[in-house]
Amino acid sequence: MSGTETGHVGAVDTVGFLGLGAMGLPMAVNLARAGFDVLAWNRGRPPLEAAAAAGCRTAAGPEQVAAAAPVVLTMLPDLPQVIELLDGQGGLRSGRPVMDTLVVMGTVSPVAVHALAERLLPQGITVVDAPVSGGVTGAREAGLSIMAGGPVEAVARVRPYLEAMGSTVRRMGDTGAGSLAKACNQLVVAGTLVALAEAVLLGERGGLDPTALLDVLAGGLASSEVLTQKRRHLAEGDFTPSGPARYLHKDLGFVLDSADDEGVTLPLSTTVAGLYAAIEAQGLGDLDNSVVLGLLRDGSPHSPDRPTKD
Structure with missing residues (x-):
């Protein structure tokens, strides 16, 4: 052709x-x-x-x-x-x-x-x-x-x-059903990324090597495609984009909109969406979606428009 x-x-x-x-x-x-x-x-x-x-x-x-x-x-x-x-x-x-x-x-x-x-x-x-x-x-x-x-x-x-x-x-x-399924997919992807980031943060604060920790996680029940594709980003703290965080921020908005439309409360999605809103607010949206680890390391886990309760 x-x-x-x-x-x-x-x-x-x-x-x-x-x-x-x-x-x-x-x-x-x-x-x-x-x-x-x-x-x-x-x-x-x-x-x-x-x-x-x-x-x-x-x-x-x-x-x-x-x-x-x-x-x-x-x-x-x-x-x-x-x-x-x-x-x-x-x-x-x-x-x-x-x-x-x-x-x-x-x-x-x-x-x-x-x-x-x-x-x-x-x-x-x-x-x-x-x-x-x-x-x-x-x-x-x-x-x-x-x-x-x-x-x-x-x-x-x-x-x-x-x-x-x-x-x-x-x-x-x-x-519309395909896009609803994709919203569910993005919920799982974002939730898994945040869980992995928190695991790396907790481990390294306790003296664990991130690479060794992620290797162990990959060999057990915590293994996932998200871990496979994001292992290097999380282990090395290299947030060169393969999937920009701003897209995940957008997608999580669709998750919450769909939840509102269906009358469903999604506590995890609300928390994760707040983290990615904070990433966007701090001008980090063009970095890889694993940059949530950097956000947590800096101690800025909450979106300005989703404050924690006193």
């Missing part, structure tokens, strides 16, 4: 992909490697060039993608960015789109993506929310866990694309 820039392409098997970030780029590449005709777009030029070199075709803008691809996948930070590319000048709904299915793969609000689906359905566009878990490693290795929400037929239609990027693909319910 050519990596040249194109406009209208008539191939019915063309799939669009918008958002070639740290996870989106390897996801699009895996689609191309699986034999799909991937038409990709990204605001920045270097990721587009990397996608072209790996077998994707590239488009001049979202309008060209929607004019060629009945199914368009987005891997963007949040729903406002998706809506901007939908409704903005030169966006997905400009011109003469053939797009009839939009797959939102970023982590977004379950309530908001359901509302978007209701708005677009009368216009002939079905929305599937299909957030992913597994980090950059999972994206590169096509080993993501993908939680899909949408009509049965729509999820079945896009399943071949999802299976090219993930090792676990599960329909969770109607549109």
